[in-house]
Amino acid sequence: MTHAALRRTAYEANMALASSGLVMGTFGNLSVADRGAAVFAIKPSGVPYERLSADDIVLVSLDTGEVMDSRLRPSSDTPTHLELYRAFDCGAVVHTHSEYATMFAQARTPIRCMGTTHADYFRGDIPVTRPLRREEVEQDYEKHTGLVIVETFAGCSCREVPAVLVANHGPFAWGDDAGQAIENARMLEYLARLEWRVRAIAPEAQPPETFLIDKHYLRKHGPKAYYGQRQAERREPRR
Amino acid sequence: MTHAALRRTAYEANMALASSGLVMGTFGNLSVADRGAAVFAIKPSGVPYERLSADDIVLVSLDTGEVMDSRLRPSSDTPTHLELYRAFDCGAVVHTHSEYATMFAQARTPIRCMGTTHADYFRGDIPVTRPLRREEVEQDYEKHTGLVIVETFAGCSCREVPAVLVANHGPFAWGDDAGQAIENARMLEYLARLEWRVRAIAPEAQPPETFLIDKHYLRKHGPKAYYGQRQAERREPRR
Amino acid sequence: MTHAALRRTAYEANMALASSGLVMGTFGNLSVADRGAAVFAIKPSGVPYERLSADDIVLVSLDTGEVMDSRLRPSSDTPTHLELYRAFDCGAVVHTHSEYATMFAQARTPIRCMGTTHADYFRGDIPVTRPLRREEVEQDYEKHTGLVIVETFAGCSCREVPAVLVANHGPFAWGDDAGQAIENARMLEYLARLEWRVRAIAPEAQPPETFLIDKHYLRKHGPKAYYGQRQAERREPRR
Amino acid sequence: MTHAALRRTAYEANMALASSGLVMGTFGNLSVADRGAAVFAIKPSGVPYERLSADDIVLVSLDTGEVMDSRLRPSSDTPTHLELYRAFDCGAVVHTHSEYATMFAQARTPIRCMGTTHADYFRGDIPVTRPLRREEVEQDYEKHTGLVIVETFAGCSCREVPAVLVANHGPFAWGDDAGQAIENARMLEYLARLEWRVRAIAPEAQPPETFLIDKHYLRKHGPKAYYGQRQAERREPRR
Numbered sequence: 001m002t003h004a005a006l007r008r009t010a011y012e013a014n015m016a017l018a019s020s021g022l023v024m025g026t027f028g029n030l031s032v033a034d035r036g037a038a039v040f041a042i043k044p045s046g047v048p049y050e051r052l053s054a055d056d057i058v059l060v061s062l063d064t065g066e067v068m069d070s071r072l073r074p075s076s077d078t079p080t081h082l083e084l085y086r087a088f089d090c091g092a093v094v095h096t097h098s099e100y101a102t103m104f105a106q107a108r109t110p111i112r113c114m115g116t117t118h119a120d121y122f123r124g125d126i127p128v129t130r131p132l133r134r135e136e137v138e139q140d141y142e143k144h145t146g147l148v149i150v151e152t153f154a155g156c157s158c159r160e161v162p163a164v165l166v167a168n169h170g171p172f173a174w175g176d177d178a179g180q181a182i183e184n185a186r187m188l189e190y191l192a193r194l195e196w197r198v199r200a201i202a203p204e205a206q207p208p209e210t211f212l213i214d215k216h217y218l219r220k221h222g223p224k225a226y227y228g229q230r231q232a233e234r235r236e237p238r239r
Numbered sequence: 240m241t242h243a244a245l246r247r248t249a250y251e252a253n254m255a256l257a258s259s260g261l262v263m264g265t266f267g268n269l270s271v272a273d274r275g276a277a278v279f280a281i282k283p284s285g286v287p288y289e290r291l292s293a294d295d296i297v298l299v300s301l302d303t304g305e306v307m308d309s310r311l312r313p314s315s316d317t318p319t320h321l322e323l324y325r326a327f328d329c330g331a332v333v334h335t336h337s338e339y340a341t342m343f344a345q346a347r348t349p350i351r352c353m354g355t356t357h358a359d360y361f362r363g364d365i366p367v368t369r370p371l372r373r374e375e376v377e378q379d380y381e382k383h384t385g386l387v388i389v390e391t392f393a394g395c396s397c398r399e400v401p402a403v404l405v406a407n408h409g410p411f412a413w414g415d416d417a418g419q420a421i422e423n424a425r426m427l428e429y430l431a432r433l434e435w436r437v438r439a440i441a442p443e444a445q446p447p448e449t450f451l452i453d454k455h456y457l458r459k460h461g462p463k464a465y466y467g468q469r470q471a472e473r474r475e476p477r478r
Numbered sequence: 479m480t481h482a483a484l485r486r487t488a489y490e491a492n493m494a495l496a497s498s499g500l501v502m503g504t505f506g507n508l509s510v511a512d513r514g515a516a517v518f519a520i521k522p523s524g525v526p527y528e529r530l531s532a533d534d535i536v537l538v539s540l541d542t543g544e545v546m547d548s549r550l551r552p553s554s555d556t557p558t559h560l561e562l563y564r565a566f567d568c569g570a571v572v573h574t575h576s577e578y579a580t581m582f583a584q585a586r587t588p589i590r591c592m593g594t595t596h597a598d599y600f601r602g603d604i605p606v607t608r609p610l611r612r613e614e615v616e617q618d619y620e621k622h623t624g625l626v627i628v629e630t631f632a633g634c635s636c637r638e639v640p641a642v643l644v645a646n647h648g649p650f651a652w653g654d655d656a657g658q659a660i661e662n663a664r665m666l667e668y669l670a671r672l673e674w675r676v677r678a679i680a681p682e683a684q685p686p687e688t689f690l691i692d693k694h695y696l697r698k699h700g701p702k703a704y705y706g707q708r709q710a711e712r713r714e715p716r717r
Numbered sequence: 718m719t720h721a722a723l724r725r726t727a728y729e730a731n732m733a734l735a736s737s738g739l740v741m742g743t744f745g746n747l748s749v750a751d752r753g754a755a756v757f758a759i760k761p762s763g764v765p766y767e768r769l770s771a772d773d774i775v776l777v778s779l780d781t782g783e784v785m786d787s788r789l790r791p792s793s794d795t796p797t798h799l800e801l802y803r804a805f806d807c808g809a810v811v812h813t814h815s816e817y818a819t820m821f822a823q824a825r826t827p828i829r830c831m832g833t834t835h836a837d838y839f840r841g842d843i844p845v846t847r848p849l850r851r852e853e854v855e856q857d858y859e860k861h862t863g864l865v866i867v868e869t870f871a872g873c874s875c876r877e878v879p880a881v882l883v884a885n886h887g888p889f890a891w892g893d894d895a896g897q898a899i900e901n902a903r904m905l906e907y908l909a910r911l912e913w914r915v916r917a918i919a920p921e922a923q924p925p926e927t928f929l930i931d932k933h934y935l936r937k938h939g940p941k942a943y944y945g946q947r948q949a950e951r952r953e954p955r956r
Contacts, residue, residue, distance in 0.1 A: 025900075027834070027837075045944055045945055045946060046946055076936065076943060076944050097834050099907075099910060099911065099914075100914070102832065102834060103911045106831040106832040106911055106912075106915050107831075107918065107919035107922045108919075109918070109919055114345040114346075114407065115345040115407040115408060115409070116409070117266070117336050117409065131925065132929065134926070137929055137932050138932070141932055141936075167925070168832040168833060168925035187264075190263060190338075193338060194341060194342045196914060196917075196918060197339070197435060198342055198345050199918040199919075200439050200678075200917050200918050201346065201348070201435060202346035202347075205345070205346045205347060205348070207407075208370065208407035209373070209376075211373050211377065212370075212371065212376055212407060215377070226315060227284055227285055228284055228285030229283065229284060229285055229286065229311055353584040354580065354583065354584040354646040354647060354648070355646060355647045356505070356575050356580060356647075359505075429502060429577075433577060433580060433581045434584075436577075436585075436674060437584050439917075440674060440681075441585035441587055444584070444587075447645070447646035448612070448615075451609075451615055454615045454616070458554065458619075465554060466523055468522065468525065592823040592824075592885065593819065593823040593887070594887070595819060598744075661742075665742075668741060668816075671816060672816065672820045672823055673823075675816075675820040675824075675913060676820055676823050678913075678917050679917050680826055683824045683825060685885075686848065686884070687848070689854050689855065690848075690849065690854055693854050693855070697793065704793060705793050706762055706763030707761065707763055707789055707790055
């Protein structure tokens with residue numbers, strides 16, 4: 001992909017994010033990687049979506065983390081995106097301040113897998129990172145935000161659960177491409193609304209058995225998936 | 240009704256469902272039966288509403304459950320619809336992931352009949368099914384989803400309470416025709432919002448006396464109904 | 479006012495109500511009285527707002543409660559409106575199923591006067607009626623709904639608190655004219671949202687002192703009112 | 718700035734406020750100061766936004782608090798604005814009845830700084846004033862509303878926390894200019910929604926450490942700010 005094409009893809013995805021209702025003001029950012037070229041494209045820092053153009057998109061090296069061939073400064077969250085690309089098998093990363101997911105991050109409470117709607121997209125709870133330590137905040141804060149996300153996924157699959165809540169901050173989601181990353185961020189917000197309401201009136205409610213969660217996850221994502229029309233569209237099982 | 244006409248009816252009803260705000264993404268499906276022809280028409284699996292056409296609608300035999308004369312695979316929930324048509328006296332079935340009703344399903348909490356708005360449409364609580372057992376999930380999952388709904392109505396009337404919450408999954412509603420099924424699904428969501436808010440601030444609040452519920456239900460649905468304008472529009476009492 | 483003009487007024491007010499977001503489906507109704515002619519005009523029963531015309535509006539005698547010069551049946555809630563006109567000094571009555579006010583009615587919980595926004599419109603709590611007794615429901619139900627509202631205002635002023643919650647049913651509001659009745663119904667819903675949220679997170683929160691409530695109520699409604707521009711617009715103190 | 722230009726600025730900002738979703742009916746008002754000319758411009762009392770024109774804006778002397786060169790009466794909250802201009806270093810003041818912020822005012826509960834979204838705009842909790850005493854309500858009520866806000870900021874910075882909740886009343890926010898004041902009011906409402914939801918499901922949740930709050934506040938507002946594109950846009954640290 002040319003730099004111009006990668007910028008165009010990232011621009012269009014950032015504008016789709018802006019109209020998704022998941023971001024407010026200049027909050028939120030989305031990046032798209034071209035792994036073949038070892039580069040990712042990200043929103044510039046603090047530019048309102050209504051003034052954004054494809055030329056404003058900033059390119060960053062996946063190898064060095066340095067800005068390449070760009071006129072603006074990248075999103076202040078760029079080092080977070082970089083760490084996610086380094087550790088996770090994904091092609092796009094999105095960060096929003098969507099209201100219910102951000103609220104769970106502020107409450108440092110995971111979004112439990114309480115039903116089949118959740119299991120259709122995420123095979124298990126959406127975890128919360130541990131709070132960052134003082135030295136992590138004061139030095140290389142945004143890089144440590146990425147590292148603490150990666151640490152959170154030590155025991156679970158970043159492909160089966162493609163989203164996280166950063167403690168007292170907000171959600172990040174990812175996917176094979178920008179469309180999937182945005183869809184995961186939208187579903188995350190929807191599931192946060194459901195789970196918030198369950199907790200508000202039935203705090204003692206228990207999650208379903210694992211066999212129900214697996215059934216729904218695997219009927220959409222596993223090698224024996226039978227949801228939808230075309231075999232070709234089926235993704236490999238996430239591991 | 241010709242197959243084309245049945246497809247057209249099901250297509251239009253699915254599009255009305257899509258614009259009702261009760262479904263999200265490719266979630267949700269609606270079917271319409273032609274009992275004279277022993278066939279029902281249902282949404283294909285995983286096709287986004289914006290790309291759906293009447294020709295995509297799938298026809299299924301009410302006798303055998305087999306697909307007839309169709310080019311796409313039916314909704315993965317088709318065996319659930321089939322069991323409902325076999326057991327219940329209804330002409331249309333709708334499944335949504337509407338937010339508050341789905342939340343009650345996830346909390347495995349019935350939507351109680353707390354007022355006259357509820358009683359105008361449903362003569363009593365909206366029940367929750369028991370959770371499915373492992374073997375029911377692992378073999379013929381969607382068929383068992385239908386059977387557990389039917390089991391839930393062993394002691395109550397599927398005509399007087401035309402909706403149910405499937406545990407950790409979501410709501411199903413039905414009616415004499417597609418318009419009535421969608422209206423019941425909309426009212427279900429509205430009533431779920433009311434009841435959720437009652438439970439959040441007044442968990443000890445008690446339902447009204449049965450004579451108030453019966454009064455409202457029967458002034459719209461009974462043989463002595465006096466709501467509305469035309470005698471001819473009154474439906475028979477539901478049993 | 480001619481019958482046609484009264485019908486036109488009631489028609490336009492019902493349509494304004496329909497677009498206010500306070501009613502759903504065919505729920506809700508509004509009436510306007512012409513006290514000089516001893517008649518009030520009300521929405522017909524069960525007619526969807528989108529099919530309503532001015533000629534459909536039903537006229538009812540304030541003296542006898544009988545329908546006059548009309549082709550349709552009046553709202554089934556007509557006897558409730560009649561009792562309110564007989565007991566209260568008001569020119570319009572509105573009944574909605576607005577979500578938060580209806581929820582308070584279902585929880586049989588008054589909407590407390592917790593702040594100055596409330597006191598600008600209502601000088602005190604919005605009360606809930608007692609539940610109707612079996613015989614009141616089974617005989618002349620809608621008339622008894624009106625009588626129990628009037629009974630609720632035995633100790634307080636229907637002018638200073640122009641709204642009520644009927645237990646397990648929903649809100650009624652009134653005013654000097656249709657515009658004021660709709661405004662009161664809108665404010666009631668707004669205040670119900672505020673108070674519901676206070677109760678959800680701070681159930682022990684206490685109302686403000688009476689002198690603050692009186693200050694705000696009287697700076698808009700008393701003989702020394704100083705809110706707004708024109709002396710002529712000031713209403714008499716409500717008693 | 719000429720009086721006409723100041724009126725135009727205040728008019729446009731009041732109209733922007735009206736379309737922000739933060740006010741309802743005639744509630745809410747915004748003023749803009751021209752400190753060089755010792756005057757501020759404010760919305761007239763009780764005039765609906767849809768009928769407002771720039772010529773209706775009322776000018777008030779910052780020195781004497783008297784109306785200057787105007788045909789209408791100023792907002793009844795004018796003495797509150799005056800006290801804020803006298804005590805605080807700000808160029809615009811806005812008062813709304815936005816739903817969640819007003820609810821916190823009614824519950825007399827501060828909006829805690831629970832996350833980085835909050836810290837991006839406010840360096841700490843949004844405080845609640847003490848309730849006014851009887852004599853403060855009965856004499857010069859609106860002036861005392863201003864004085865109690867100023868009293869609330871005795872121990873904290875009106876620049877680092879540019880908003881307050883007046884007990885049982887509602888929020889006021891301010892900023893260097895009208896755009897910043899409205900943005901602060903919008904963020905206040907957003908943060909109130911987040912914090913309300915945290916309190917509803919996790920009342921025991923604790924705020925983040927101060928070093929995280931400072932990090933986010935200072936990366937946008939401090940002398941070493943690195944958020945956004947242009948050095949020139951960076952404001953001085955608030956004190």
